[in-house]
Amino acid sequence: MPNESARDAAAGSGIATTRFSTHSLAASEQLLAWRSRVGHVVDVPPSKRQLAQGFAGHIDLYAVGGMIFTDCSTDALMLERSVARVSTDSRRDFVFHVFLDGEIGNVTGMHRKRSAAEPVKGIVAFDLNQPFRNERPACRLLSLFVPRDIVEAGLPDAGSIHGRIVQQGSPLGHLILDHAAAISREMPKLDRHGATDALTAGAQLLIAAFRKESRVTGAGRASLQAAVMGQVRRYVEANLHQGNLTPASVVDELQLKRATIYRWFEHEGGLGTYIRNRRLREAAEELVRFPHLQVMEIAYGLGFKSASDFTRAFRRAFDISPQDMRARAVELLNGGT
DSSP states (O other): OOOHHHHHHTTSSSOEEEEEESTTSOHHHHHHHHHHHHTTTOBOOOOHHHHHHOOOEEEEEEEETTEEEEEEEESSEEEEEOHHHHHHSOOOOEEEEEEEESOOOEEEOSSSOOSOSSOOOEEEEEETTSOEEEEEOSEEEEEEEEOHHHHHHHOTTGGGGTTOEEETTSTTHHHHHHHHHHHHHHGGGOOHHHHHHHHHHHHHHHHHHHSSSSSOOHHHHHHHHHHHHHHHHHHHHHTTTOTTOOHHHHHHHHTOOHHHHHHHTGGGTOHHHHHHHHHHHHHHHHHHHOTTSOHHHHHHHTTOOOHHHHHHHHHHHHSSOHHHHHHHHHHHHTTOO
């Protein structure tokens, strides 16, 4: 959970970042330190066992563009936002918890119990303008705090999603999980603009997932397209060296609609062209990074079937042959002109 200083810092330049862990603390201090860390938003009632045996918790926080994203791992714990807390603090945003590992646990405190009878993996939404209690097992979760006006713009009856759960296997659940995990991996490398775009897309995907209508429209549609294209790009990037990487293999593996994906990549010249261009860019980087490798070793490793095909495609993309690019790079590295 974020603190107010990080929230205020987000209004300045760049991305406000904080990290906190109980690892270096004495066992008797760990739960109390965690309670103090998140206590401005929720209470963490301590148990005798936690006070005696210790509590493991780690959180990375990023604040940018009016939103806050956290990557948090903890032992089992109880979170409670009481009526008294709601009535005395000013937190009125929404928080969406996306569970990467572990179950959501028991969610109570609303007008009716929202948690499922069996353990559930997925996403839970909380309106910080309402009380709740969440007793959860050890887990790793990614949280996105979204300003109230953004949620209400997409959900006229926004308060009704409080405590609601979207299961991992739902139509948008898997895509949100993938998008949130990608944000967690990439956030340390993103600039303010890139981070804001990623979190905005995530917020719109979450709003779409909790909207009762099955049809995704408006900002949700644009965010859905951005998230799916990001998913495709990440899959391509991870499989550039697989010889069987093709447009068909991508849509089949990710279980996407072929016509839609092909249409969305038209501005790249098509998905096949996008894959080839990424392989050529990777080849150019490897020619410099691995001077001990033969040019054709690099080409074959990136799925090119012949020397002539690779050289022709490389020259068309960079207006230089692979061998000349490597020679020029070596000359520059050695201080030549």
